[in-house]
Amino acid sequence: MSEQQFKRYTVTSALPYANGPLHIGHLAGCYIPSDIYVRYLRSQGRDVAYVCGSDEHGVAITIKAKNEGKSPQEVVDHYHEMMKSSFKEFGISFDHYSRTSAKVHHETAAQLFLDLYEKGEFVEQVTEQYYDEEAQQFLADRYIEGTCPKCGYGQAYGDQCEKCGSSLSPTDLINPVSKLSGSVPVLKETKHWFLDLGRYTPFLKKWILEDHKDDWKNNVLGQCRSWLEAGEGLQPRSMTRDMDWGIPVPLKEAEGKVLYVWFDAPIGYISSTKEWAMENGIDWEPYWKDKGTKLVHFIGKDNIVFHCITFPAILKTHGEFILPDNVPANEFLNLEGDKISTSRNWAVWLHEYLEEFPGKQDVLRYVLTANAPENKDNDFTWKDFQARNNSELVAIYGNFVNRALVLTHKYFGGRVPERKGLSPFDQETLEAAHDFPGKISVALERFRFREALALMMDFARLGNKYLADTEPWKTVKNDEERTGTILNIALKIAADLCVVSEPFLPHTAGKLAQMLDLPPKSWADFGKGDFIMEGHSLKKPSLLFEKIEDDQVEAQVTKLHQAKEKNEGKAPLAAPMKEIVSFDDFAKLDMRVVTILQAERVKKSKKLLKLIVDTGLDKKTVLSGIAAYFTPEELVGKQVTMLINLAPRRMMGELSEGMVLMAEGGDGSYKLLQPHETTSTGAQIS
Numbered sequence: 107m108s109e110q111q112f113k114r115y116t117v118t119s120a121l122p123y124a125n126g127p128l129h130i131g132h133l134a135g136c137y138i139p140s141d142i143y144v145r146y147l148r149s150q151g152r153d154v155a156y157v158c159g160s161d162e163h164g165v166a167i168t169i170k171a172k173n174e175g176k177s178p179q180e181v182v183d184h185y186h187e188m189m190k191s192s193f194k195e196f197g198i199s200f201d202h203y204s205r206t207s208a209k210v211h212h213e214t215a216a217q218l219f220l221d222l223y224e225k226g227e228f229v230e231q232v233t234e235q236y237y238d239e240e241a242q243q244f245l246a247d248r249y250i251e252g253t254c255p256k257c258g259y260g261q262a263y264g265d266q267c268e269k270c271g272s273s274l275s276p277t278d279l280i281n282p283v284s285k286l287s288g289s290v291p292v293l294k295e296t297k298h299w300f301l302d303l304g305r306y307t308p309f310l311k312k313w314i315l316e317d318h319k320d321d322w323k324n325n326v327l328g329q330c331r332s333w334l335e336a337g338e339g340l341q342p343r344s345m346t347r348d349m350d351w352g353i354p355v356p357l358k359e360a361e362g363k364v365l366y367v368w369f370d371a372p373i374g375y376i377s378s379t380k381e382w383a384m385e386n387g388i389d390w391e392p393y394w395k396d397k398g399t400k401l402v403h404f405i406g407k408d409n410i411v412f413h414c415i416t417f418p419a420i421l422k423t424h425g426e427f428i429l430p431d432n433v434p435a436n437e438f439l440n441l442e443g444d445k446i447s448t449s450r451n452w453a454v455w456l457h458e459y460l461e462e463f464p465g466k467q468d469v470l471r472y473v474l475t476a477n478a479p480e481n482k483d484n485d486f487t488w489k490d491f492q493a494r495n496n497s498e499l500v501a502i503y504g505n506f507v508n509r510a511l512v513l514t515h516k517y518f519g520g521r522v523p524e525r526k527g528l529s530p531f532d533q534e535t536l537e538a539a540h541d542f543p544g545k546i547s548v549a550l551e552r553f554r555f556r557e558a559l560a561l562m563m564d565f566a567r568l569g570n571k572y573l574a575d576t577e578p579w580k581t582v583k584n585d586e587e588r589t590g591t592i593l594n595i596a597l598k599i600a601a602d603l604c605v606v607s608e609p610f611l612p613h614t615a616g617k618l619a620q621m622l623d624l625p626p627k628s629w630a631d632f633g634k635g636d637f638i639m640e641g642h643s644l645k646k647p648s649l650l651f652e653k654i655e656d657d658q659v660e661a662q663v664t665k666l667h668q669a670k671e672k673n674e675g676k677a678p679l680a681a682p683m684k685e686i687v688s689f690d691d692f693a694k695l696d697m698r699v700v701t702i703l704q705a706e707r708v709k710k711s712k713k714l715l716k717l718i719v720d721t722g723l724d725k726k727t728v729l730s731g732i733a734a735y736f737t738p739e740e741l742v743g744k745q746v747t748m749l750i751n752l753a754p755r756r757m758m759g760e761l762s763e764g765m766v767l768m769a770e771g772g773d774g775s776y777k778l779l780q781p782h783e784t785t786s787t788g789a790q791i792s
Contacts, residue, residue, distance in 0.1 A: 109521060192456045451670065473491050750763075
């Protein structure tokens, strides 16, 4: 279907996990490209619903909550608000930004699951799933790490290898390890509901590899082809998980289970559209069910499988929804030659950038678009950031606009002069200017945002070169009429540039429109006459961009390396103090000096040693997570401190009857708490 035949557009950006702030990798991956595309569509006068929201049910959320000692709800509440406000300040113009904890989303996802269940589309299976005996819980895919069987990467997740992009199942991993306890998980039976993706292989092959072979990006087609044409083919995928955080599976026999996050999350696009439609008193269904709607998903390459295979299979199975017309996924953005890493704090965080570079949202938008990883991984450097700002935004775009407005105020009292007696160079310039909006439009509709941005800057170069070649500051000395014509043409280019640059540089375009006192104009207005006419009065000009100095970028590079060194070097000398307890609570603890009689490793656990200790009262068995620091042989005969009245706990099939006390050093090492001289076994600590 051609662009002119589409009645409306539904545009989505990948739902960001609400487990941390936004960084430039997120922006370059899908949020800036989608915003450029949507702003262009709106300027064309097209009907658009641009939706997104926080993904609040991923395993990444529960991992973050566990690490911070918070509830998952506390984590998602904090990061949802942070991301929402950062998007708004940066200028990402969502029509609606929702969250998957919203009631309408829970209802929508549960109902869609029930619809498929009632059609008999799920395969109910009792399977063996990894279970952490130490933590006493089933492990979701991302709680398991191991070696990828396809590329050998040692830190692949249970659902996907982020190095080679392969879709995996936890049992595919070599040497799997639980991220909860570090122990080797065991397989345990559990019941789940699977979507047999293999059934959709013929449909997916035709839909992707035939119907969209000419309009989808090669990186997307390549990944899809690798899954669809792999020897084993697409496998059944469980749409439920054993977890206590997420959307409960709406079946009586599924107590304690939630919907798989990649069943749940993409439905967030639908529920966000519902909320937007309700708030605006319109019908949401045409945006998801009318074949005259163009659905476009903007994502990063790590989400291709879910948006091109899993979610379309779910929509196709349901039967009422349209399928994505395009999924223009970007590759990854690196930072200063290294992979962006949130754990190492090797990132440029959006909320920090907005604080440290106030008013420079468009500079970052420009640099990340000019250097976007559209077809391959790319690299962001602060030196390139500075160079593009100073040599392109300041020296070309800003210089052209400033010259045109300042000279008009200086020579013509701030009013647009008449255009008379066009020279061949004037005609040539006007013809070139006429072609730019169309060229940029073609690039944008083909999702070639780097190309479109380069054309936009070439448009500014045209204006800058025109002024440099015609030199109105010289012609004004003896030919005011010629000077007026030159500035009239320059101002026409500036007004056109204001409209075509809005999708890329919305804040800048807004400032320029104010200075030109330009009434609301859009892409749809090209060809209907000049945007500003002779005699039009201009506002006072001001600089659109400022130079970025060496010390500013040096400070950012230093900040990066200091953060990296801190996270890779020594830990803080001391942990924060815990909550104050009463003396009565402390008095309940029975700590004693005990003697270790026997020690051995616990099978299938990398952390645990099994100790038999003499407490002076009896002998107890203790499982202690000290295998990485001590061998069994060196512990036998040692006197250590133990909490002997701790409630027993079963771990790895053994009952642990207490806790050996240790001190954690600032470098991550552990030391046993021992009496400085031999004392009687069973001596109390008080």
